[in-house]
Amino acid sequence: MQIYADNAATTKMSRTAIEAMLPYMETYFGNPSSLHSVGQAAAEALQKARESVAAALGADPREITFTSGGSEADNQAIVSAGNLGAKKGKKHIISTAFEHHAVLHTLKKMESQGFEVTLLPVHENGIVTAEEVAAAIRPDTCLVTIMFANNEIGSIQPIEAISRVCHEKGVLFHTDAVQAAGHLPINVKEQEIDMLSLSAHKFHGPKGVGVLYARRGIALSNIIEGGAQERGKRAGTENIPGIVGMAAALHEACTHMTENAAHMTALRDKLIAGLEKIPHGALNGDRANRLPGNINFCFEGIEGESLLLLLDQKGICASSGSACTSGSLEPSHVLLAIGRPHEVAHGSLRLSLCEWNTEAEVDYMLQEIPKVVDYLRSMSPVWKDLTSGKKKFML
Amino acid sequence: MQIYADNAATTKMSRTAIEAMLPYMETYFGNPSSLHSVGQAAAEALQKARESVAAALGADPREITFTSGGSEADNQAIVSAGNLGAKKGKKHIISTAFEHHAVLHTLKKMESQGFEVTLLPVHENGIVTAEEVAAAIRPDTCLVTIMFANNEIGSIQPIEAISRVCHEKGVLFHTDAVQAAGHLPINVKEQEIDMLSLSAHKFHGPKGVGVLYARRGIALSNIIEGGAQERGKRAGTENIPGIVGMAAALHEACTHMTENAAHMTALRDKLIAGLEKIPHGALNGDRANRLPGNINFCFEGIEGESLLLLLDQKGICASSGSACTSGSLEPSHVLLAIGRPHEVAHGSLRLSLCEWNTEAEVDYMLQEIPKVVDYLRSMSPVWKDLTSGKKKFML
Amino acid sequence: MALYSEKVMDHFTHPRNVGEIENADGVGQVGNAKCGDIMKIYLKIDNDVITDVKFNTFGCGSAIASSSMATEMIKGKPVSQALELTNKAVVEALDGLPAYKLHCSVLAEEAVKSALKDYYDKNNIAYDHSLFPNCEDCGYCEIKKEK
Amino acid sequence: MALYSEKVMDHFTHPRNVGEIENADGVGQVGNAKCGDIMKIYLKIDNDVITDVKFNTFGCGSAIASSSMATEMIKGKPVSQALELTNKAVVEALDGLPAYKLHCSVLAEEAVKSALKDYYDKNNIAYDHSLFPNCEDCGYCEIKKEK
Numbered sequence A, B: 001m002q003i004y005a006d007n008a009a010t011t012k013m014s015r016t017a018i019e020a021m022l023p024y025m026e027t028y029f030g031n032p033s034s035l036h037s038v039g040q041a042a043a044e045a046l047q048k049a050r051e052s053v054a055a056a057l058g059a060d061p062r063e064i065t066f067t068s069g070g071s072e073a074d075n076q077a078i079v080s081a082g083n084l085g086a087k088k089g090k091k092h093i094i095s096t097a098f099e100h101h102a103v104l105h106t107l108k109k110m111e112s113q114g115f116e117v118t119l120l121p122v123h124e125n126g127i128v129t130a131e132e133v134a135a136a137i138r139p140d141t142c143l144v145t146i147m148f149a150n151n152e153i154g155s156i157q158p159i160e161a162i163s164r165v166c167h168e169k170g171v172l173f174h175t176d177a178v179q180a181a182g183h184l185p186i187n188v189k190e191q192e193i194d195m196l197s198l199s200a201h202k203f204h205g206p207k208g209v210g211v212l213y214a215r216r217g218i219a220l221s222n223i224i225e226g227g228a229q230e231r232g233k234r235a236g237t238e239n240i241p242g243i244v245g246m247a248a249a250l251h252e253a254c255t256h257m258t259e260n261a262a263h264m265t266a267l268r269d270k271l272i273a274g275l276e277k278i279p280h281g282a283l284n285g286d287r288a289n290r291l292p293g294n295i296n297f298c299f300e301g302i303e304g305e306s307l308l309l310l311l312d313q314k315g316i317c318a319s320s321g322s323a324c325t326s327g328s329l330e331p332s333h334v335l336l337a338i339g340r341p342h343e344v345a346h347g348s349l350r351l352s353l354c355e356w357n358t359e360a361e362v363d364y365m366l367q368e369i370p371k372v373v374d375y376l377r378s379m380s381p382v383w384k385d386l387t388s389g390k391k392k393f394m395l
Numbered sequence C, D: 001m002a003l004y005s006e007k008v009m010d011h012f013t014h015p016r017n018v019g020e021i022e023n024a025d026g027v028g029q030v031g032n033a034k035c036g037d038i039m040k041i042y043l044k045i046d047n048d049v050i051t052d053v054k055f056n057t058f059g060c061g062s063a064i065a066s067s068s069m070a071t072e073m074i075k076g077k078p079v080s081q082a083l084e085l086t087n088k089a090v091v092e093a094l095d096g097l098p099a100y101k102l103h104c105s106v107l108a109e110e111a112v113k114s115a116l117k118d119y120y121d122k123n124n125i126a127y128d129h130s131l132f133p134n135c136e137d138c139g140y141c142e143i144k145k146e147k
């Protein structure tokens, strides 16, 4: 059995997305800037995709900028808001300790350019409250950027409440919705979101294409300079097949969101209930405000990479916030942010489902994962110290 | 008959490139950062593509950074060289007046950050000499960036001679090879190129993917911050299908380069000879040092957009440096740079061929283009002024 | 969302009233080749009615279509009515123009007015000078250059 | 260019000499859970020859494989020869490790040495102290943290 349970890392493309792209790879290959009919067919596809993506987000087509992915969108949102803030002498940005590196590393760059960054701590359940955001806002705050849902532990943030406190104080609000788009209801107008990033490959769309939504009136700064594509805000010949594929995938995801979420939530909760039977383990992230497909556990006494590799041997594709998966000795900054000690954070397991996972797969995982955890614990000197009482259990 | 003669704008994807991509869209969809087998299959494809692209350029795989296209590669090359220069107090950059906007607009941004930019004038044949570059190099010059071949008029620059004078004076040399890659022989080691940009969709590869080659030892600055992809120099989940498709297309283009060039050059020269029979027209760009597929003419008394649209009605997809094609009143900066007056620059026509164009197509174009030029001249008040002697012919 | 409406393409590919009128009663030319558009309009006027109109245009598709449409709109009309032609009316009759092409319709309006002014001048008919702005007043070229 | 060589995967999925030895003649433990790797090695030594060796490891695939390989390499060898085990030899025997996993092989070398040192200490055998660096001397954790 081959089970793909790493949909937070990337998803398998849907037939819908592939079929949508193929004509633009095979036949309508024009450059939308070209005046001739081949080019104008591409321009038309671009406009239709823009309208479709805008509709999925409750936005206006002119508020949609196509980018090369979620990272670029995050970068551009933060740099743009920073530049707008700097013009008014506002150089303070608020974010959280458990953002994606696309946000955190851009904030680091902003700091090197004289910005001050406040990273709010995150509660044990992986959630930041609107009150905490409100308390951190200063007169010189130009941007609050907080992710819609966390990619590792799946916790969903109170986006509407946060955007409201931002706007009460006249501060722009950006959200990295890379894990949320296509999975959770988004309406930028109702949720008062000023800027939002998403990435197509997280909802069965193609890799290398994303969206930056920016409310009308927010002047974007270019990350990539050059031609006048995307109203002059993002240079480079448009990736028409990718953009069209993304629009098709997003449309499909939004159309089936409710049923998909119900299916995934049921599987998720079964997995959580089953994995909770493993002693000295703990669920990471809020139990209720949680992405439908996300399961994340820490298991004491074992290390994540070896767990992943053994699961892979059994056909289970999963992920870990373990340091060893990234070549650094520091374990996941997300798990540290919610207060997991280093020792425990190393032993994490993330399963992220999509609508195509089945109950049979869940049953298989619930059968195999405890065995692998047991096996690794049986050869772990840490586990021996814990069971012999030499060390105290943390979980 | 539908003739696509706008290959400098973008090309039709080859079956080779599409077939190479499909498995990575349909089956091997993993994230190369994932440890499990699905992810590692993607990581392997990424590495193979890197090796293939490196081989095509005479580079080392570690010198290849995958980007979202030519524009991003140009931006990153210039910003990186600028940052390296600034560390040594060298803030002078040399380029030419007829670069692509991806270069020119990035240079504008550098100027706003305290860099000084010298844009070398271009000769009437669209070529810059190594002597002129040498003369412009100052002790504080950190970068010379000059395109390999011009996208509008097809003129090929003396890259080896230019790189040599740069290195004699210890200055980094970057070349925008977006129009050259896959069409002209490139070997970064032999040609002593420090940095080079290319874009896949110019050689029958996919849109939205490109390469920045940077010689080992040249530390790149990130344009996009985030995850540790591309040795930490370009964040964002890798566009594996795009990268694989690009590698396949570049390999194919390089394999058939000689025969393709011979075929295109023959068609090109027939077109040039035929179009030269139209009175009061002139070839733009050097006749010999010229991209195999590029034909560019100015025709006095007419305007480019109307020419393009009428040719499109006859099934001929072409392009123009006319201002009207871009929504600005300024005609092509390239044509102005080689000394064409505004009035004449408006009446330009670019045909850019690929190896799939046929002699029958050339014959058809040679039959139709003069008719359309005649027709437009017949309703042009400018033409009337010229033929009546009220105005003097410039061409 | 093709570049141009069907109406524009029709008037561009089959322009009405192309040509010149010898001994025209009014001739007007606006624009300049540097900016990429020149329109020249010839009027035949009998009893204050435009009995014939021809144009020559150097310019893009929408410039040619605007000229064609403008001539259609004033043909057979009394001079007083032709004077009321606005660029907005031309754009509407063409089912719209892309925003960055609106100046073509302004040029068409101006070309008509310039020809009418010429008719008044030639026939020593008094008129309100404010009705006839100069090409330079349009400001389009300048605006674009500032950008 | 899979993540790990076949050798590494073999030793990771079928590790040799897993377990503990009661009343071992030498026991060594290196690394710490904070850094993500702990190795513990047990030696049975008869007449200066390692007659049995077992390990327990908390760590990633290459840590487990390095432990397994290191124990194989010293089993049945005289202590003097085991002392010469280098991380480089472990890496070579594993057909290579990714660059950022090299510290796992260092840890394996240190675990062996630490167990041998314990044997010397327990048996009051004199030895050259410089042969036994501390875990802290590896510096790997510090280097990584600076980055």
Ligand SMILES: Cc1ncc(COP(=O)(O)O)c(C=O)c1O
Pocket: A235, A236, A237, A238, B008, B068, B069, B070, B071, B072, B074, B100, B102, B147, B149, B150, B151, B176, B178, B179, B199, B200, B201, B208, B210
């Ligand atoms: C010379 C040159 N440089 C850069 C580019 C930019 O490449 P891309 O549009 O793929 O970003 C192009 C083509 O658009 C080009 O012709």
Ligand SMILES: Cc1ncc(COP(=O)(O)O)c(C=O)c1O
Pocket: A008, A068, A069, A070, A071, A072, A074, A100, A102, A147, A149, A150, A151, A176, A178, A179, A199, A200, A201, A208, A210, B235, B236, B237, B238
């Ligand atoms: C929350 C979050 N933000 C940003 C990104 C970056 O997206 P991409 O890799 O498509 O650039 C990801 C995924 O990689 C993510 O999960």
